[in-house]
Amino acid sequence: MPLIEVDDVSLAYDTPAGRVQGVLGATFNMEESEFLCLVGPSGCGKSTLLNIIAGFLTPTGGEIRIGGKKVSGHGMDRGVVFQDFAQLFPWRTALGNVAFGLEMKGMGKEEREEIALQQLKLVKLEKFANSYPHHLSGGMQQRVAIARALAYNPAVLLMDEPFAALDAMTRDDMQRLLADVWKTTGKTIIYVTHNVAEAVYLADRVIVMTPHPGTVKAEIPIMLPRPRDPLSLEFLEHQKQLLNYLGQGTSKAA
Amino acid sequence: MQDAAVATPSTSARAGMRIGENIRVIGRNLFPFLVVAVIWEIIARLEVFSRRLFPTLEEIFSSLYRLTVAGILPMHAFETVLRLLSGFAIAAVIGVTIGVLMARSRRAEDIFLPLVSILAPIPGLAYAPLFLLWFGLGNFPAVLLVGFVSMFPIIFNSWTGVKAVKEIWVRSAQAMGADDKRLFRYVILPGALPYILTGMRLGLAQAWRVLVAVEMLAAVPWGLGWLIFGAREMLNTDVMMAGILLIGVIGLLLEKLVFEKIERYTVVRWGMITA
Numbered sequence: 063m064p065l066i067e068v069d070d071v072s073l074a075y076d077t078p079a080g081r082v083q084g085v086l087g088a089t090f091n092m093e094e095s096e097f098l099c100l101v102g103p104s105g106c107g108k109s110t111l112l113n114i115i116a117g118f119l120t121p122t123g124g125e126i127r128i129g130g131k132k133v134s135g136h137g138m139d140r141g142v143v144f145q146d147f148a149q150l151f152p153w154r155t156a157l158g159n160v161a162f163g164l165e166m167k168g169m170g171k172e173e174r175e176e177i178a179l180q181q182l183k184l185v186k187l188e189k190f191a192n193s194y195p196h197h198l199s200g201g202m203q204q205r206v207a208i209a210r211a212l213a214y215n216p217a218v219l220l221m222d223e224p225f226a227a228l229d230a231m232t233r234d235d236m237q238r239l240l241a242d243v244w245k246t247t248g249k250t251i252i253y254v255t256h257n258v259a260e261a262v263y264l265a266d267r268v269i270v271m272t273p274h275p276g277t278v279k280a281e282i283p284i285m286l287p288r289p290r291d292p293l294s295l296e297f298l299e300h301q302k303q304l305l306n307y308l309g310q311g312t313s314k315a316a
Numbered sequence: 317m318q319d320a321a322v323a324t325p326s327t328s329a330r331a332g333m334r335i336g337e338n339i340r341v342i343g344r345n346l347f348p349f350l351v352v353a354v355i356w357e358i359i360a361r362l363e364v365f366s367r368r369l370f371p372t373l374e375e376i377f378s379s380l381y382r383l384t385v386a387g388i389l390p391m392h393a394f395e396t397v398l399r400l401l402s403g404f405a406i407a408a409v410i411g412v413t414i415g416v417l418m419a420r421s422r423r424a425e426d427i428f429l430p431l432v433s434i435l436a437p438i439p440g441l442a443y444a445p446l447f448l449l450w451f452g453l454g455n456f457p458a459v460l461l462v463g464f465v466s467m468f469p470i471i472f473n474s475w476t477g478v479k480a481v482k483e484i485w486v487r488s489a490q491a492m493g494a495d496d497k498r499l500f501r502y503v504i505l506p507g508a509l510p511y512i513l514t515g516m517r518l519g520l521a522q523a524w525r526v527l528v529a530v531e532m533l534a535a536v537p538w539g540l541g542w543l544i545f546g547a548r549e550m551l552n553t554d555v556m557m558a559g560i561l562l563i564g565v566i567g568l569l570l571e572k573l574v575f576e577k578i579e580r581y582t583v584v585r586w587g588m589i590t591a
């Protein structure tokens with residue numbers, strides 16, 4: 063049985079201007095320890111779908127099952143990382159942020175801080191454990207956010223364009239770091255992006271969504287060996303294939 | 317150890333520079349007061365008003381000194397500050413509670429917002445006669461009035477602050493398993509703190525103003541407001557001036573020593589506001 067089943071999920075937003083379809087009949091499955099990228103043009107419903115999986119939104123049609131159990135509301139089996147750097151609590155140090163989930167679980171101070179420090183080591187920020195978020199760069203803040211979402215050991219990590227607001231060089235570093243984190247932890251990750259190269263670099267499998275109202279258009283496995291070389295021919299071929307699916311390719315023939 | 321040996325002179329040099337900097341800042345802040353003092357002294361010496369009504373600085377400060385040493389001024393100040401803090405404590409507790417309720421519950425907002433919007437802009441002293449009629453003379457109406465008046469800015473700012481708490485903090489905390497109670501304590505309160513502190517600062521300023529005035533009306537036996545009012549009857553302008561100076565100094569100290577300290581250790585350290 064797959065770990066996550068997204069079963070014909072739809073959601074329509076009620077707005078003053080009428081109903082807006084956020085996502086329409088999305089269906090796919092996911093295995094444990096798989097790295098899945100959701101790719102699609104801006105506004106196609108990637109965030110909507112991720113927020114449904116996270117339990118922040120309730121679908122108006124279909125359902126999500128994790129481990130065979132229907133999702134209703136948020137839960138500690140899922141960790142979430144957003145695009146916005148402001149997601150960290152400014153009043154807590156990096157360590158305090160990472161320890162938050164464990165604190166909610168009722169774990170003692172010493173134990174949770176030890177685990178939090180390990181998580182910070184994983185994202186190479188142990189030296190900044192006692193810094194407040196506003197003293198950290200955007201990339202560092204996102205690394206703290208990743209450590210924070212992993213610290214209480216959820217089954218699934220959900221990431222919504224976490225590196226989209228970073229400069230290109232930092233983003234490359236962060237992608238390498240995330241690939242390492244995934245290799246060490248073996249987490250199941252759903253990663254939303256509109257950046258095709260990012261998807262090819264990170265994913266085991268890419269779900270391509272149609273433009274608004276979004277639904278699943280194609281599922282493309284990426285079998286390239288890791289660590290991947292973004293300049294290799296195979297890499298570029300995959301990238302081209304994805305761009306074609308998104309209707310952004312320069313030529314149909316490859 | 318080598319490091320320490322090298323570091324010492326440079327640290328002390330930096331400390332020296334910081335002292336120089338401090339002196340300059342103090343000088344800059346003191347200068348306007350010096351100008352006013354000189355003008356005051358000229359007017360007093362020229363006897364534009366009678367000396368009785370417009371005493372020289374020397375007379376004012378000798379009164380200030382005499383009353384302080386005799387323990388009279390400290391006693392008045394103590395009583396006033398005690399009333400201030402009692403009223404303010406009531407306002408802080410009730411004000412934050414109502415403000416947070418308004419932000420968290422639609423119904424509470426519907427009930428309180430119209431009331432607060434009408435009552436808040438009325439000058440505090442306008443309520444004084446009512447409070448005196450209802451609660452008699454003395455401490456009780458004074459403290460109540462102070463609490464009542466300083467409550468409004470605290471309500472408004474707590475309400476705004478809770479509403480301004482970022483949705484993404486709430487979502488993050490919920491995803492990490494925070495229930496409503498802990499969400500409130502660990503996210504909403506610290507997230508709203510910059511606003512709550514601003515509300516308290518404004519509330520305290522309101523409290524201070526209305527208190528000194530109501531002390532003149534409520535016939536309390538001690539207090540700076542009462543001191544000034546009483547001194548007028550005797551034409552003791554030097555005592556009045558001493559009282560007024562002390563009111564300014566205490567207000568400034570509360571602002572600088574209490575609020576700026578609290579802010580520096582919390583919202584400024586967290587980068588939620590710039591110092």
Ligand SMILES: Nc1ncnc2c1ncn2[C@@H]1O[C@H](COP(=O)(O)OP(=O)(O)O)[C@@H](O)[C@H]1O
Nearest residue numbers: 075077082083084104105106107108109110274
């Ligand atoms: N809170 C909302 N209220 C109304 N419409 C929304 C809301 N959030 C998103 N939408 C609409 O739903 C569609 C999908 O949005 P979103 O999931 O954010 O797309 P993506 O993340 O792929 O850019 C868009 O057309 C967007 O305008």
Ligand SMILES: [Mg+2]
Nearest residue numbers: 108109110223
């Ligand atoms: Mg999005």
